[in-house]
Amino acid sequence: MTELDGAIGLADASRRVNLAGLWAWVRGGGWRGPYINEDAETWIDANVAAVPALAADPHADVPALARQWITQRLGCTDPAAVETLMRVLMHAPDTILKTFYVEPYARARRDPWLPSGRFIRDDVVDAEAGWRIIQQLPDPALDRAIAEKQQAVDRLAADGQALHEVAEDLAPPVGRKLAHTMDYAETFAQTLRDLVAGLVAARRHSARPDQTLARAAIDRLGAAQRAWVHHTQRVAAYPGTATAFESETLFEFTQQMIEQIGV
Numbered sequence: 001m002t003e004l005d006g007a008i009g010l011a012d013a014s015r016r017v018n019l020a021g022l023w024a025w026v027r028g029g030g031w032r033g034p035y036i037n038e039d040a041e042t043w044i045d046a047n048v049a050a051v052p053a054l055a056a057d058p059h060a061d062v063p064a065l066a067r068q069w070i071t072q073r074l075g076c077t078d079p080a081a082v083e084t085l086m087r088v089l090m091h092a093p094d095t096i097l098k099t100f101y102v103e104p105y106a107r108a109r110r111d112p113w114l115p116s117g118r119f120i121r122d123d124v125v126d127a128e129a130g131w132r133i134i135q136q137l138p139d140p141a142l143d144r145a146i147a148e149k150q151q152a153v154d155r156l157a158a159d160g161q162a163l164h165e166v167a168e169d170l171a172p173p174v175g176r177k178l179a180h181t182m183d184y185a186e187t188f189a190q191t192l193r194d195l196v197a198g199l200v201a202a203r204r205h206s207a208r209p210d211q212t213l214a215r216a217a218i219d220r221l222g223a224a225q226r227a228w229v230h231h232t233q234r235v236a237a238y239p240g241t242a243t244a245f246e247s248e249t250l251f252e253f254t255q256q257m258i259e260q261i262g263v
Helices: 010-016 042-056 062-073 079-100 103-108 127-136 139-169 174-207 211-233 250-261
Strands: none
Touching: 042 062, 042 174, 062 079, 079 139, 079 174, 103 139, 127 174, 127 250, 139 174, 174 211, 174 250, 211 250
Protein backbone atom coordinates (compact mmCIF):
# COMPACT_ATOMS: atom_id res chain seq x y z
CA MET A 1 0.00 0.00 0.00
CA THR A 2 1.38 3.43 -0.97
CA GLU A 3 2.12 5.75 1.95
CA LEU A 4 1.18 9.41 1.47
CA ASP A 5 2.77 12.25 3.40
CA GLY A 6 0.26 13.85 5.73
CA ALA A 7 -2.33 11.12 5.26
CA ILE A 8 -4.74 10.68 8.14
CA GLY A 9 -7.47 8.21 8.99
CA LEU A 10 -11.16 8.73 9.61
CA ALA A 11 -10.58 8.89 13.36
CA ASP A 12 -8.34 11.94 12.86
CA ALA A 13 -10.54 13.48 10.19
CA SER A 14 -13.63 13.24 12.38
CA ARG A 15 -11.96 15.47 14.96
CA ARG A 16 -11.12 18.14 12.38
CA VAL A 17 -14.38 18.37 10.48
CA ASN A 18 -18.03 17.65 11.16
CA LEU A 19 -17.86 14.08 9.91
CA ALA A 20 -19.90 11.04 10.80
CA GLY A 21 -19.93 7.63 9.19
CA LEU A 22 -22.03 4.50 9.19
CA TRP A 23 -21.00 0.96 8.33
CA ALA A 24 -23.51 -1.85 7.98
CA TRP A 25 -23.10 -5.48 6.98
CA VAL A 26 -25.13 -6.41 3.92
CA ARG A 27 -24.56 -10.13 4.39
CA GLY A 28 -25.09 -12.43 7.32
CA GLY A 29 -22.28 -14.15 9.15
CA GLY A 30 -18.91 -13.12 10.48
CA TRP A 31 -15.60 -13.12 8.69
CA ARG A 32 -16.01 -16.78 7.77
CA GLY A 33 -19.68 -17.57 8.35
CA PRO A 34 -22.33 -18.70 8.98
CA TYR A 35 -23.57 -17.95 5.49
CA ILE A 36 -26.95 -18.65 4.00
CA ASN A 37 -26.96 -21.78 1.87
CA GLU A 38 -29.14 -20.10 -0.73
CA ASP A 39 -29.58 -16.59 -2.09
CA ALA A 40 -32.22 -15.69 0.47
CA GLU A 41 -30.76 -13.62 3.30
CA THR A 42 -34.17 -12.31 4.20
CA TRP A 43 -33.55 -11.38 7.83
CA ILE A 44 -30.43 -9.40 6.90
CA ASP A 45 -32.54 -7.50 4.37
CA ALA A 46 -34.64 -6.22 7.28
CA ASN A 47 -31.51 -4.59 8.72
CA VAL A 48 -30.40 -3.30 5.33
CA ALA A 49 -33.79 -1.67 4.84
CA ALA A 50 -33.76 -0.09 8.31
CA VAL A 51 -30.21 1.31 8.36
CA PRO A 52 -30.73 4.26 5.97
CA ALA A 53 -33.90 5.29 7.79
CA LEU A 54 -32.22 5.12 11.20
CA ALA A 55 -29.18 6.97 9.86
CA ALA A 56 -31.43 9.77 8.67
CA ASP A 57 -33.42 9.77 11.92
CA PRO A 58 -31.97 7.85 14.90
CA HIS A 59 -35.30 8.34 16.67
CA ALA A 60 -37.33 6.72 13.90
CA ASP A 61 -40.11 4.38 14.98
CA VAL A 62 -38.46 0.94 14.79
CA PRO A 63 -41.71 -1.07 14.90
CA ALA A 64 -43.02 1.09 12.07
CA LEU A 65 -39.88 0.38 10.04
CA ALA A 66 -40.30 -3.33 10.71
CA ARG A 67 -43.92 -3.26 9.59
CA GLN A 68 -42.95 -1.34 6.46
CA TRP A 69 -40.33 -3.96 5.61
CA ILE A 70 -42.79 -6.80 6.15
CA THR A 71 -45.53 -5.31 4.00
CA GLN A 72 -43.44 -3.68 1.28
CA ARG A 73 -40.31 -5.82 0.92
CA LEU A 74 -41.85 -9.18 1.81
CA GLY A 75 -45.21 -8.29 0.31
CA CYS A 76 -47.01 -9.77 3.32
CA THR A 77 -50.50 -8.43 3.99
CA ASP A 78 -52.09 -11.21 6.06
CA PRO A 79 -52.71 -9.61 9.50
CA ALA A 80 -51.70 -12.70 11.52
CA ALA A 81 -48.52 -13.19 9.51
CA VAL A 82 -47.60 -9.51 9.79
CA GLU A 83 -48.01 -9.55 13.57
CA THR A 84 -46.02 -12.78 13.90
CA LEU A 85 -43.13 -11.38 11.88
CA MET A 86 -43.29 -8.18 13.92
CA ARG A 87 -42.94 -10.14 17.17
CA VAL A 88 -39.99 -12.14 15.84
CA LEU A 89 -38.18 -8.98 14.75
CA MET A 90 -38.89 -7.12 17.99
CA HIS A 91 -37.76 -10.08 20.09
CA ALA A 92 -34.57 -10.57 18.07
CA PRO A 93 -32.15 -8.19 19.89
CA ASP A 94 -32.82 -9.65 23.33
CA THR A 95 -32.91 -13.22 22.02
CA ILE A 96 -29.55 -12.79 20.28
CA LEU A 97 -27.94 -11.35 23.42
CA LYS A 98 -29.25 -14.22 25.55
CA THR A 99 -28.13 -16.82 23.01
CA PHE A 100 -24.64 -15.64 22.10
CA TYR A 101 -23.35 -14.05 25.30
CA VAL A 102 -23.03 -14.89 28.98
CA GLU A 103 -24.37 -11.66 30.43
CA PRO A 104 -22.78 -11.82 33.91
CA TYR A 105 -19.38 -12.31 32.27
CA ALA A 106 -19.87 -9.69 29.56
CA ARG A 107 -21.01 -7.02 32.03
CA ALA A 108 -18.07 -7.66 34.34
CA ARG A 109 -15.50 -7.10 31.60
CA ARG A 110 -13.60 -3.82 31.65
CA ASP A 111 -12.75 -4.08 27.97
CA PRO A 112 -15.70 -4.04 25.54
CA TRP A 113 -13.77 -6.08 22.97
CA LEU A 114 -15.05 -9.65 22.53
CA PRO A 115 -17.79 -9.67 25.19
CA SER A 116 -18.32 -13.33 24.27
CA GLY A 117 -14.89 -14.17 25.66
CA ARG A 118 -14.26 -16.24 22.50
CA PHE A 119 -17.00 -18.66 23.57
CA ILE A 120 -18.66 -17.89 20.23
CA ARG A 121 -16.85 -16.04 17.48
CA ASP A 122 -18.21 -15.82 13.95
CA ASP A 123 -19.37 -19.39 13.27
CA VAL A 124 -17.11 -21.12 15.80
CA VAL A 125 -18.07 -22.40 19.25
CA ASP A 126 -15.20 -22.93 21.67
CA ALA A 127 -16.35 -25.13 24.54
CA GLU A 128 -13.05 -24.67 26.37
CA ALA A 129 -13.53 -20.88 26.31
CA GLY A 130 -17.03 -21.44 27.68
CA TRP A 131 -15.54 -23.49 30.51
CA ARG A 132 -13.07 -20.71 31.32
CA ILE A 133 -15.97 -18.25 31.53
CA ILE A 134 -17.97 -20.51 33.83
CA GLN A 135 -14.95 -20.93 36.11
CA GLN A 136 -14.57 -17.15 36.45
CA LEU A 137 -18.16 -16.37 37.42
CA PRO A 138 -19.23 -15.98 41.05
CA ASP A 139 -21.57 -18.78 42.08
CA PRO A 140 -24.77 -16.67 42.14
CA ALA A 141 -24.14 -15.68 38.52
CA LEU A 142 -24.07 -19.30 37.37
CA ASP A 143 -27.82 -19.72 37.72
CA ARG A 144 -28.33 -16.49 35.78
CA ALA A 145 -26.17 -17.85 32.97
CA ILE A 146 -28.32 -20.97 32.76
CA ALA A 147 -31.55 -18.98 32.99
CA GLU A 148 -30.69 -16.65 30.12
CA LYS A 149 -29.94 -19.59 27.84
CA GLN A 150 -33.25 -21.24 28.77
CA GLN A 151 -35.06 -17.97 28.08
CA ALA A 152 -33.48 -17.82 24.64
CA VAL A 153 -34.61 -21.37 23.84
CA ASP A 154 -38.15 -20.69 25.09
CA ARG A 155 -38.43 -17.52 23.02
CA LEU A 156 -37.08 -19.12 19.86
CA ALA A 157 -39.37 -22.13 20.29
CA ALA A 158 -42.44 -19.93 20.72
CA ASP A 159 -41.55 -17.59 17.86
CA GLY A 160 -40.62 -20.53 15.66
CA GLN A 161 -43.92 -22.28 16.26
CA ALA A 162 -45.82 -19.07 15.51
CA LEU A 163 -43.85 -18.57 12.30
CA HIS A 164 -44.47 -22.15 11.17
CA GLU A 165 -48.20 -21.57 11.69
CA VAL A 166 -48.29 -18.59 9.31
CA ALA A 167 -45.62 -19.78 6.86
CA GLU A 168 -48.18 -20.66 4.21
CA ASP A 169 -49.57 -17.12 4.34
CA LEU A 170 -46.24 -15.75 3.08
CA ALA A 171 -45.12 -15.84 -0.52
CA PRO A 172 -43.57 -19.23 -1.29
CA PRO A 173 -40.92 -20.28 -0.60
CA VAL A 174 -40.08 -17.41 1.76
CA GLY A 175 -42.44 -18.46 4.54
CA ARG A 176 -41.13 -21.98 4.87
CA LYS A 177 -37.51 -20.81 4.67
CA LEU A 178 -38.03 -18.23 7.41
CA ALA A 179 -39.60 -20.90 9.60
CA HIS A 180 -36.57 -23.11 8.99
CA THR A 181 -34.27 -20.33 10.20
CA MET A 182 -36.07 -20.45 13.53
CA ASP A 183 -35.46 -24.22 13.74
CA TYR A 184 -31.79 -23.51 13.05
CA ALA A 185 -31.58 -20.87 15.78
CA GLU A 186 -33.48 -23.01 18.29
CA THR A 187 -31.22 -26.06 17.90
CA PHE A 188 -28.16 -23.85 18.25
CA ALA A 189 -29.58 -22.23 21.39
CA GLN A 190 -30.44 -25.66 22.79
CA THR A 191 -26.82 -26.71 22.33
CA LEU A 192 -25.54 -23.69 24.24
CA ARG A 193 -28.19 -24.04 26.96
CA ASP A 194 -27.25 -27.64 27.68
CA LEU A 195 -23.53 -26.91 27.38
CA VAL A 196 -23.68 -24.05 29.88
CA ALA A 197 -25.88 -26.03 32.28
CA GLY A 198 -23.52 -29.00 32.05
CA LEU A 199 -20.44 -26.87 32.65
CA VAL A 200 -22.08 -25.21 35.66
CA ALA A 201 -22.96 -28.59 37.17
CA ALA A 202 -19.41 -29.80 36.50
CA ARG A 203 -17.89 -26.78 38.22
CA ARG A 204 -20.11 -27.19 41.27
CA HIS A 205 -19.38 -30.91 41.42
CA SER A 206 -15.62 -30.26 41.26
CA ALA A 207 -15.90 -27.79 44.14
CA ARG A 208 -18.07 -30.06 46.28
CA PRO A 209 -18.40 -33.60 44.90
CA ASP A 210 -22.01 -34.69 44.77
CA GLN A 211 -23.60 -37.54 42.84
CA THR A 212 -26.64 -35.48 41.88
CA LEU A 213 -24.44 -32.76 40.41
CA ALA A 214 -22.27 -35.35 38.68
CA ARG A 215 -25.30 -36.94 37.06
CA ALA A 216 -26.65 -33.52 36.05
CA ALA A 217 -23.33 -32.60 34.44
CA ILE A 218 -23.17 -35.85 32.48
CA ASP A 219 -26.80 -35.61 31.37
CA ARG A 220 -26.61 -31.99 30.25
CA LEU A 221 -23.27 -32.34 28.48
CA GLY A 222 -24.65 -35.38 26.67
CA ALA A 223 -27.73 -33.38 25.72
CA ALA A 224 -25.45 -30.66 24.33
CA GLN A 225 -23.72 -33.23 22.15
CA ARG A 226 -27.05 -34.50 20.80
CA ALA A 227 -28.36 -31.00 20.13
CA TRP A 228 -25.10 -30.16 18.37
CA VAL A 229 -25.40 -33.18 16.08
CA HIS A 230 -29.01 -32.24 15.31
CA HIS A 231 -28.00 -28.66 14.51
CA THR A 232 -24.96 -29.45 12.37
CA GLN A 233 -26.06 -32.61 10.59
CA ARG A 234 -29.76 -32.10 10.05
CA VAL A 235 -31.28 -28.66 10.60
CA ALA A 236 -28.47 -26.74 8.89
CA ALA A 237 -29.40 -28.59 5.69
CA TYR A 238 -32.97 -27.24 5.65
CA PRO A 239 -33.78 -24.84 2.77
CA GLY A 240 -33.14 -21.23 3.73
CA THR A 241 -30.87 -21.91 6.69
CA ALA A 242 -27.27 -20.86 7.14
CA THR A 243 -24.18 -23.01 7.10
CA ALA A 244 -23.82 -24.83 10.40
CA PHE A 245 -21.77 -23.51 13.27
CA GLU A 246 -18.48 -25.32 13.78
CA SER A 247 -16.42 -26.40 16.76
CA GLU A 248 -13.13 -28.19 17.19
CA THR A 249 -13.68 -28.54 20.93
CA LEU A 250 -17.35 -29.04 21.74
CA PHE A 251 -17.68 -32.79 21.27
CA GLU A 252 -14.16 -33.79 22.33
CA PHE A 253 -14.02 -31.48 25.35
CA THR A 254 -17.46 -32.42 26.67
CA GLN A 255 -16.74 -36.12 26.18
CA GLN A 256 -13.50 -35.82 28.13
CA MET A 257 -15.36 -34.04 30.91
CA ILE A 258 -18.07 -36.72 30.98
CA GLU A 259 -15.44 -39.45 31.28
CA GLN A 260 -13.54 -37.58 33.99
CA ILE A 261 -16.65 -37.07 36.10
CA GLY A 262 -17.92 -40.65 35.86
CA VAL A 263 -20.56 -41.94 38.29
